[in-house]
Amino acid sequence: MFRFVLLVFVIICGLTPKAYAFDSDLLTIGLADDTVQITTGFNGSRLTIFGVKREQGDLAIVVRGPERRVTVRRKGQSLGMWRNVDDMRFRNVPSYYDFAMSGVEREIAPAILRREYGIGVDSLNFDALGRNTEAEIRTFREALIRNKQMHGHFALEPEKITFLSDEFFRVDFDIPADVPTGRYTIMTYLFQDGRAVGERKTDLRIGQVGFSASVYRFAHNNSLMYGIAAVLMALFAGWLVNLFFRKE
């Protein structure tokens, strides 16, 4: 199966060499599936990316989920009990972040460039809302990243890029069961001597399908009917119980 996908992919790449914008010519990227489908039995998945690079250089691949506003809260002790005492809100926090590199982080590109392209968890920049000191922002930012990593929504370390030939590569990203849904972007960068020479953007959709998707849509698009349906289901169950089991 894998060999077949590979073959089809190579053929497609070979047949359409001029189909890409000039600055993207150096890279071609393809997904084994361009959607991750969350069904009722969904328990995580694997996202496989194939690609071809037509020149020498190092690669960095970044997978980002849709951006969200996130509140980070800090617990403190009051009257002996632990409760949230402080918070900070951040903007443009990717709901999911994973990345892969073909070499060591600092050898691929200088810190400035990594920050610009958002390569590596430390180079992610999200904006703190409200007035805070630099030190506070740094502490909350680190806590945010730590929390996201703990939940498996931010990468702990880069995935490996496997080269099947000098040009042809493959990366596997593991998708956790509670992956945030929405439109994802996958950015692939080619670096030569610390300069970015090529980039390529690919879209990915992660969403519920089938029964789960219908339930979700019903609940959000027609919430009143959904609530009534939930009540009717419960009333029916309660009535059945009474019918069959209570015979005193």
Place this chain on the structure above:
Amino acid sequence: MQIYLPIAEMTVPAESILLLGTFVGFLSGLFGVGGGFLTTPFLIFMGLPPGIAVGTQSNQLVAASLSGVLAHFKKGNVDFKLGGVMLVGSLLGSVIGVSLFKLLKHMGQIEFVIPLLYVFLLGSMGLMMFYESLSSMLKKKDVEGDESSKLMHHKFFTSLPYKMRFPRSKLYVSALVPGAIGFVGGLLVSIMGIGGGFLLVPAMIYILGMPTILVAGTSLFQIMITTIFATIMQAVTNHTVDLVLAAMLIFGGVVGAQFGVRFSRKLKGSYARFLLASMLLIVCFKLAGDLFIAPTELYSTEVN
């Protein structure tokens, strides 16, 4: 088997949810309580957001209370007029409760307030029941409801305005009293995800002075309508009712309740209350411990 919850947007082990539902159903069959006081904390322990736990639990309570109401209705043990007056209070209570829940969530205090309320409620009810059941076990007799308590004849309750006649319960009391009891019930449903039977029943006996035989059916009737209303309101305003989760809890509950009812016939009243009291206290201690023990990670995140 892992199952994806479409509204909670997370995967949970289906066996654990079914087991929880069955266990809680068993308890409700055994003790005649709704069991929300166990379901909500356990769902939160399992990592479900408190909002989903409370919203979905209110849906489960609809099923649990209807089968109880029907049984009492057949025996004519429901005072609909009194239940109706309580409902006015409880619907108001659940509207305020849902908004209060939203406000506390916004302030980042909901994960603190819910366990704290549980500790207070479970602790006080558990201790009272523990003491009562232990003393009746030691005296080797079953004392059902102490009649010496005449709170309803207290000057405060008799001087309230809007007096109404409730012929079924043979009562002539201010409508404010059942209304206020209902109000507290409504708050409990929408903030803590519990029907509150274990609080309503004593209140109706001791404060209202209702005949004991009508109390269970009337409180269940009131809880059923309140949870129906709360379910619809949670679904509309907060999108926190997960049908898949609710279906699993209800199914487990149905199975468990049958075992519970059968088992209850072999268990003496005071022993059953002693067991229930111990369980309330265990959950109470666990929750209290979590409030006082320093968490390993001080920071938490919430997506807005």
